[in-house]
Amino acid sequence: MAAGGNPIFNGKNFRGALQAPPPPNAQNQYGQTHQIQQELSAAQLQQMYSQPSAGPAQTGRMTFDDVIIKTLLCLGAVLVGAAITWFSSFGVAALLMVVGALGGFVLAMVNTFKKEPVPALILSYAGLEGLFLGGLTKVLEARLPGIGLQAVIATLAVFAVTLLLFTSGKVRATPKMMRFFLIAMLGYAAFSLVNLFLMIFGVVQDPWGLRGSVHIFGIPLGVFVGLLAVVLAAFSLIMDFTNIEAGVHNGAPARYSWTAAFGLTVTLVWLYVELLRLIAILRGND
Template sequence: MALAVPQGTGSMLMILGALGGFALAMVNTFKKQPSPALILAYALLEGFFLGGLTRILDNLYPGVGIQAVVGTLSVFAVTLVLFKSGKVRATPKLMRFFMIALIGYAVFALVNLVMMWTGAVNTPFGLSTSVEIFGIPLGVFIGVLAIGLAAFSLIMDFTSIEAAISAGAPQRFSWTAAFGLTVTLVWLYVEIIRLLSILRGND
């Protein structure tokens, strides 16, 4: 569906979805009680964002959209299996590592964004493709780290859901859980399609 829309429409959908999705993400995050309507609206806007992003990147690197979908579903499935088997858990030690790595990633993303906006770097993904380590774009290393962080975020989501069920949380918690999973899956998909695009651009 996303690949059938014109390139210009894809750009507009991406911008609309990104801005609207961010606004609703903030509202849903700080809202005391989950609102099904707002959570569904957030999911719809993120669908616009991902559809537009996929249209743009798939036009540049044909096939990355399908690959990103398969990759996202694969990471989700593997993470769920590992969680259910008890082999991976959100332990305090892993949580500390996650927070440190997440802060480092956020700082890099902010610096990269500012440098792209100011024209300090002119490559499509900023420092991710303009800096290389042993001939490999920096974005490949950052992308693998980000996918790992997103996968661990899924573990945290699963842990929260399991704990809520064990505690007999009210049914409305299911909307909060759905919102959390949606946020994580969007993040995971974006990181995977960006990594695939960087790899394709480096061929």
């Protein structure tokens, strides 16, 4: 597992569940077992030994199927929230977008720092993010028709390519890549904060701030920043896949499939927003 991964996957929370307590009287237990074996026929014993061993699902451990189902539930909640704002009037959609953005941020922090996953809070986060994404897409769609579909297709394409590269073993979350990701994320976060403050105080008039007002060789700065953000979001997916793989292989409790689904949902929401903004800047510069 890559350094800096989710600590819930390191086995410390469920190590004790992997060992059964010693029998109170081993000699007496052996005698009872020997007597039971004598009473069973050879055919019955063979049938018992031929039974398949219990899998992760039967022993309460996390499985890939669990993660897929929980992630689909979260994405379903995102779609429901997005549909609500999409079919609302512009005034209502704008209000719901703000509520979704603020509420989603608060619940993201709550879910991130909670020791145990709470499905209701995770699904609520997904629904609020849906309100935000639906409102943002509705506003941009009015200016740039078709941008929502373009962003959805681009998000699915990046996810599919990233998953393919991960499953083929060509891309992994190595310690060196983790250091690059951390440095790049700090730089991106610093730029985003500066850009936000410049927009709030009216220093730059462009709707995208420095992303749209600054050009490098005739190309908006937002294109370069957006491409970097998409790469960072894609690598974040690699880290999510790595944590999920480690959790399944290490026998993490089934409830942590909700944690994995939450992580994937956060990354996919971020990826969609970055692609939506990148496409808007590219189309607006035509």
